[in-house]
Amino acid sequence: xxxxxxxxAMDKPARGSLLGIEHLEEKEILGLLKLxxxxxxxxxxxxxxxxxxxxxxxxxxxxxxxxFEIAAKSLGxxxxxxxxxxxxxxxxxxxxxxxxxxxxVGADAIVLRHxxxxxxxxxxxxxxxxxxxxxxxxxxxxxxxxxDALTILKHKKxxxxxxxxxxxxxxxxRVARSACHLLTKFGVKITLCGPPEFVPDVSTTLAxxxxxxxxxxxxxxGTDVVMLLRLQKERLAGKKIHLQDYIxxxxxxxxxxxxAKRDAIVMHPGPxxxxxxxxxxxxxxxQSVIVEEIRNGVPTRMAILARALGKAK
Amino acid sequence: MLSAKNQRRESxxxxxxxxxxxxxxxxxxxxxxxxxxxxxxxxxxxxxxIRGGADEKFDARGLIVAPGFIDLHVHLREPGQSxxxxxxxxxxxxxxxxxxxxCTMPNTQPVVDTEEWVAWLRRPERGAVVNVFxxxxxxxxxxxxxxxxxxxxxxxxxxxxxxxxxxILDDEVMRAALRLGAELNLPVVQHxxxxxxxxxxxxxxxxxxxxxxxxxxxxxxxxGIVERDVNLAQQIRESRLHVAHLSTSDALxxxxxxxxxxxxxxxxxxxxxxxxLDEGVGEYNTNFKMNPPLRSSADREAILVALADGTVxxxxxxxxxxxxxxxxxxxxxxxxxxxxxxxxxxxxxxxLHRDTKIPLTRIVELFTAGPARVFDLRGRGxxxxxxxxxxxxxxxxKRWTFEAAKSLSLSRNTPFxxxxxxxxxxxxxxxxxxxxxxx
Numbered sequence: 001x002x003x004x005x006x007x008x009a010m011d012k013p014a015r016g017s018l019l020g021i022e023h024l025e026e027k028e029i030l031g032l033l034k035l036x037x038x039x040x041x042x043x044x045x046x047x048x049x050x051x052x053x054x055x056x057x058x059x060x061x062x063x064x065x066x067x068f069e070i071a072a073k074s075l076g077x078x079x080x081x082x083x084x085x086x087x088x089x090x091x092x093x094x095x096x097x098x099x100x101x102x103x104x105v106g107a108d109a110i111v112l113r114h115x116x117x118x119x120x121x122x123x124x125x126x127x128x129x130x131x132x133x134x135x136x137x138x139x140x141x142x143x144x145x146x147x148d149a150l151t152i153l154k155h156k157k158x159x160x161x162x163x164x165x166x167x168x169x170x171x172x173x174r175v176a177r178s179a180c181h182l183l184t185k186f187g188v189k190i191t192l193c194g195p196p197e198f199v200p201d202v203s204t205t206l207a208x209x210x211x212x213x214x215x216x217x218x219x220x221x222g223t224d225v226v227m228l229l230r231l232q233k234e235r236l237a238g239k240k241i242h243l244q245d246y247i248x249x250x251x252x253x254x255x256x257x258x259x260a261k262r263d264a265i266v267m268h269p270g271p272x273x274x275x276x277x278x279x280x281x282x283x284x285x286x287q288s289v290i291v292e293e294i295r296n297g298v299p300t301r302m303a304i305l306a307r308a309l310g311k312a313k
Numbered sequence: 314m315l316s317a318k319n320q321r322r323e324s325x326x327x328x329x330x331x332x333x334x335x336x337x338x339x340x341x342x343x344x345x346x347x348x349x350x351x352x353x354x355x356x357x358x359x360x361x362x363i364r365g366g367a368d369e370k371f372d373a374r375g376l377i378v379a380p381g382f383i384d385l386h387v388h389l390r391e392p393g394q395s396x397x398x399x400x401x402x403x404x405x406x407x408x409x410x411x412x413x414x415x416c417t418m419p420n421t422q423p424v425v426d427t428e429e430w431v432a433w434l435r436r437p438e439r440g441a442v443v444n445v446f447x448x449x450x451x452x453x454x455x456x457x458x459x460x461x462x463x464x465x466x467x468x469x470x471x472x473x474x475x476x477x478x479x480x481i482l483d484d485e486v487m488r489a490a491l492r493l494g495a496e497l498n499l500p501v502v503q504h505x506x507x508x509x510x511x512x513x514x515x516x517x518x519x520x521x522x523x524x525x526x527x528x529x530x531x532x533x534x535x536x537g538i539v540e541r542d543v544n545l546a547q548q549i550r551e552s553r554l555h556v557a558h559l560s561t562s563d564a565l566x567x568x569x570x571x572x573x574x575x576x577x578x579x580x581x582x583x584x585x586x587x588x589x590l591d592e593g594v595g596e597y598n599t600n601f602k603m604n605p606p607l608r609s610s611a612d613r614e615a616i617l618v619a620l621a622d623g624t625v626x627x628x629x630x631x632x633x634x635x636x637x638x639x640x641x642x643x644x645x646x647x648x649x650x651x652x653x654x655x656x657x658x659x660x661x662x663x664x665l666h667r668d669t670k671i672p673l674t675r676i677v678e679l680f681t682a683g684p685a686r687v688f689d690l691r692g693r694g695x696x697x698x699x700x701x702x703x704x705x706x707x708x709x710x711k712r713w714t715f716e717a718a719k720s721l722s723l724s725r726n727t728p729f730x731x732x733x734x735x736x737x738x739x740x741x742x743x744x745x746x747x748x749x750x751x752x
Binding site for chain 1 (some may be wrong): 527644645687
């Protein structure tokens with residue numbers, strides 16, 4: 001292979017890469033949202049005709065994977081799905097070698113979902129094609145934050161003066177990290193709510209304008225957006241959390257939701273567990289935009305891919 | 314660089330002339346000439362007072378002459394991992410960094426837990442350029458259960474025992490190790506990490522680990538073990554505890570408490586812990602991943618104070634070479650550790666002396682008399698007459714740029730590539746022979 005494995009230097013990622021929200025500028029975010037609003041999967045122009053996009057998924061995914069795939073295909077791109085099982089990854093191939101291999105077979109961009117934080121950064125530092133982060137460990141999930149922003153802006157005039165409550169397991173959540181970065185860039189005030197195991201005090205250092213509370217009533221009062229997170233049982237190793245206590249203190253119920261503004265929307269990145277972080281009434285209720293979020297995933301990811309491959313005009 | 318010519322040189326005497334000698338153990342800080350003969354210090358005298366000729370002269374004008382530096386903590390990877398480093402390459406890097414003696418850690422493949430392996434490390438075939446003092450495993454295969462045969466290991470040449478890379482967690486095993494060490498006057502070196510609190514962790518716990526979505530090692534995981542060990546050392550008469558690569562403020566407090574109580578407790582600090590912070594990890598730079606991890610600025614400040622006030626006994630590098638493919642992976646999967654032999658002195662001069670105003674005499678002490686005392690390396694750490702002719706000569710003002718590509722180590726995993734430094738090793742002398750001379 002032609003790659004040189006002798007330098008650790010973190011070069012700039014290829015143009016069009018989307019590694020996270022943290023280091024994006026406001027105008028880049030607004031540009032992506034504007035583009036996403038113009039994207040219609042049913043009437044898409046073949047902007048990415050003959051482009052080859054590899055979906056490299058080291059972790060289970062329903063929403064993200066299918067919506068990236070539909071987004072790419074709507075734009076006329078060719079997609080290939082590579083998963084850890086059934087590929088050379090199973091045989092012990094390193095992430096970088098897998099990347100070089102995919103580059104060599106002609107990938108124009110790689111959409112990467114990986115259980116390790118920073119995996120997309122490693123790839124981007126060594127490959128000359130755009131890397132799109134589709135979720136890296138507990139770190140970031142930028143396309144989710146963008147589709148959530150798009151969803152919020154469909155219901156609220158602007159980010160200005162908005163209050164958002166994010167409730168649940170912030171510590172393990174890449175969705176929460178990306179959402180905090182994105183919304184606080186526009187001055188949104190965010191209250192993080194949950195027990196210390198899920199919402200450590202250090203959480204407020206993530207971005208300016210963050211506040212922590214242990215009381216759900218405190219988080220909900222006067223809020224415009226309620227963002228719920230799934231309890232990630234697969235990441236709970238070593239955390240002493242009793243589900244019944246959690247439900248008693250933090251489950252979103254219709255009664256609690258009434259503390260929020262009357263026009264507050266309820267969001268959830270999915271998958272939802274009815275009866276755990278929220279009741280079925282809330283999930284299916286009039287304020288829930290959970291299904292809309294999923295729907296907005298496709299145009300958002302079309303915008304991300306179009307930008308990645310320089311077709312964002 | 315070590316040349317064939319140097320190796321062949323059979324000069325019986327070497328006169329180091331015109332330099333400024335800093336020998337903290339002998340309380341010397343003055344211009345002195347030094348005559349080495351037959352591998353030993355023959356004479357120390359005021360400038361131009363040494364009579365008679367020498368086979369070779371070294372012009373040390375404008376330079377600091379010090380006892381040979383001693384590194385209490387290096388991983389030279391042999392036996393078993395010679396793709397990362399060998400004793401020959403690692404000691405060449407040590408010589409380039411001014412070290413005349415290095416103490417090797419036993420977490421090799423296999424683990425150095427028998428006298429045969431201790432003897433193997435010391436054989437001439439290993440090609441060591443500087444003195445190698447093996448530290449043997451404290452428990453068999455470093456599993457933390459059954460103690461090794463300390464007496465046999467000591468007879469074979471081990472200067473201490475440790476399970477470095479792993480802690481000795483079990484209270485009773487640690488107590489037994491300190492007891493046996495006390496009988497033999499052998500230090501027990503502890504890698505203080507409560508691994509029950511650090512599972513799946515890859516850096517320090519704090520704002521940076523939270524931001525990066527990485528599980529963080531709480532500082533208490535180190536301090537808790539040091540506190541327990543200091544308590545044990547206080548209870549067990551004559552026991553000797555040495556805390557390896559100490560990195561947290563709370564662990565320092567425990568060491569201070571032990572020292573005040575006259576327990577035989579010592580500790581070392583690495584250059585990376587006195588210069589770098591956890592935030593240096595940036596966007597997952599694996600050359601900032603080591604164990605113990607880089608800590609907060611409060612911890613670093615506490616370490617700087619302890620280096621200045623005498624609480625810290627030695628600067629040790631924890632030189633931990635790894636191949637590129639072990640570092641160019643996902644951060645959480647990358648190997649812990651960085652190389653350090655060639656940058657230790659210059660980091661100390663740059664950060665501790667130039668920026669923090671710690672006197673050069675104290676810095677030299679941390680590289681010489683301090684470590685020599687920790688492991689009782691007799692005849693080293695000071696240049697008194699009759700001692701080994703191990704000398705480090707350096708220019709404290711020289712400005713230079715470190716280039717990892719030119720390192721003599723087989724590995725390149727350093728965070729300091731391209732850094733501009735003040736202070737550089739000019740020559741390294743082991744038993745009267747020049748083993749390194751700056752090009």
